[in-house]
Amino acid sequence: MLLRAGVALILLGCCLAQGWGKRGNNNSTRSPRGKGSRKHNWGDKMNEQQIGAFRKSLSHTNVDRFHAALDKMRERAAERIEPNEQEKAGMYERMKQMRPHTRTPRVRPDGDTLTEVNEKQGVSQNLYGGDMALDDPQVDVILGDFVEDDDSTDDDVAARKKRQAYRNSRYPANLWGSGSASPMVYYYFDGLTANAQKMAQLAIDFWQNSTCITFVKSTTNSNRIRFFTGQGCYSYVGMIGGTQDLSLGTGCDSFGTAAHEIGHALGFFHEQSRLDRDNAITVNFNNIPSDWVDQFDKETTSTNFNYGMPYDYGSVMQYGASSASSNRQATMVSKVPVYQDTMGSDKVSFYDISMMNDHYKCKAKCTSGATCVNGGFRNSKNCNSCICPEGWGGATCAERASGCGAALTATSTLQQASITVGSGQQTVQPTWAKCHHMITAPAGNKIEITLNTLQYQQCQEGCIYTGIEVKASLDHRLTGIRYCCSDDVGQKIISEGNIVPIITYNRYYQSTFTFSYRLVPSSTASTIQLAQFPSAGATYSTSTNPNTNGGGTGGGGTTVTCTDDANCVTWASNGFCTSSTYTAAQKKQYCPNKCNMCS
Incomplete structure (x- = not known):
C-alpha cells in the first residue's frame, strides 16, 4: 500500500488538465470503458469559481500538464491493467458465490463514502485515483510514460527511465521530518466547518497516538498542511514542501475520510493500486467509465513498497467494491468472496498502522x-x-480487548451469544462503539461461527456504520470478514485456527447481533483461504494424503501423485497455474490436476 495504496515513498506531484469549463454535449455522460475511450472535459461539473479555487489549491502542480497525462493514460488503460481471459473467468465464478444485497438508503445526503462525495462534487475525474493531487515530479514518475511535452528536464527523463533511483533520491526527504527519529507534521485549519475540523482533529490524534509522528499546529512553518474547505476530499501524497493543501469539503467531514486523506499526506497511495493487488482482487473493467480507469492504475516495482505486509481488504486506503462504477455493480471482486463487503472501510486497519510505523521508522525506536x-x-x-x-x-x-463482550469457549455443543452495540441516537457518531468477543477452542480444532440475527441493519458497502467482524484467519492482524446486511443472516464461517476474535461495532443508532459457535475438527475445510496461493518459498507436507508416499515439509523425499491440494480450486481460479511466480515443479506438486500436469 505504500507508494500508492501502500505507502507512497512519495516521490511525486502533478498537475490537472485541459478543457476546463467546456461543457460538451455527450461528453458529460459516463460511459463504460468498453464503449470506447474519450477525453474528459475537465471541470465539466464545476462552475468557473469552483474551477479557479480548485486549480489554486494545486499550487505544486502544472494542472494542464497533469490532466493531459491523465487523458493519455486513460486512453491506454486497457493495455496496462485489464485482466486476461482466465482471470476474468475466475472473477465471474467468484461473483456467483457472492450474496446480492439490498442496500439501505444513504445516511448522509452528500454521500456516505469518499468516492460518492467526490463524484457528486465533480472532482474525481480531475484527480489521480479519484482523490490525489500529484506534484510535478510525481507526475513524471507515476505518469511519465504519458507526458508528451517539452517541459521536462533531462533529469526528469532520466527519472522516468530509472524510477527506482529517482525514488531513492527523494526518500526519506519526502517524509515529514525527512527521516528524523522524531518526525513532526505541521498543519493548520483554514475555514473548515466545525464538524470537519472536529473529524480532522480526531484523525490527526489517531495517527499521532498510533505512530511516532507528532502533529503541531503552525501557520508559519516552511512545510505545512493547510486543511481547508475545497471542492470534495483530496490531498497531495507525502511531504511536497511549502504549504500543501488537504481538502475536506462538503461531505468529507467523517473520521474515515479525514484519516484516509491524512494517510495520503503522510505517504500512502490506495490499497487497490498495490503492485500485488491482482493476488487479492480482480478489477472488473466492464463496469468502469473510461475517464475513471486511473482509479485502478497499478503501481510498479519502482513506486510501490509494502514492507512485506499482505494485502488488507479492510485498509482505510481501500476503496469500496463498487467505487467508480458506471452501473452500481462491482468494479473490484475479491478473490476470497467472503471479504467483498470488507472493502471500503472507514476504520484504519492494524496493517495500516503497522505500515505507517515502518515507513517512518517508528519501530526502530524501541530496542527493548x-x-x-x-x-x-x-x-x-x-x-x-x-x-x-x-x-x-x-x-x-x-488478552481479549477490554470493554463489553466476553471470552467464550467453543465445545462440540452449539452455543449462542448476543450483543447490542451503539448509542441509540439516530445521528452519525464521530467514532464507533465497539464490543469484543474472543472464542477459543482446544488446540487442534477449528471454530464454526454462524450469524443468526442482525437487527437494525445499515447495509452499506464496507459496513461503515455498523457490522460484525469475524477474524477467521490465522493472521489476526488482518481485517476480518464483515457482515452488516440482513441478507447475511445464516452465513457460516469455518475458521483457520482455534482462536477467533469477533468485533461488533456501531456509530449510527444501534444494532443487535446474535451468532452461534461450536468447535469442529481441524480436518474441516476453512471457509476462507486467505493465502491465495501457496507460499512460493515453502513446500507442503503431503503426509495427510493417502495417495502419497513419504512426507515431511522438506524439499526432498516427497512423492507427488495426481492428487490436488484442497485449496487448488481457489488457487487455480486465481491464476496459480499460469503464474510466473511458481515453478513447474511447484505447480505439479500442489495442483497437478488443475494445472494439467499429471502426465
Missing part, C-alpha cells in the same frame, strides 16, 4: 521493552506497551 504477542508491536511512544491487532489487548496483546 514489552514482548508483544499475537502480531502486536512495541508502541514507540511507550516501549513497555504494545499496539495490538483489533480484538486483542492488555500490555502485551495477550
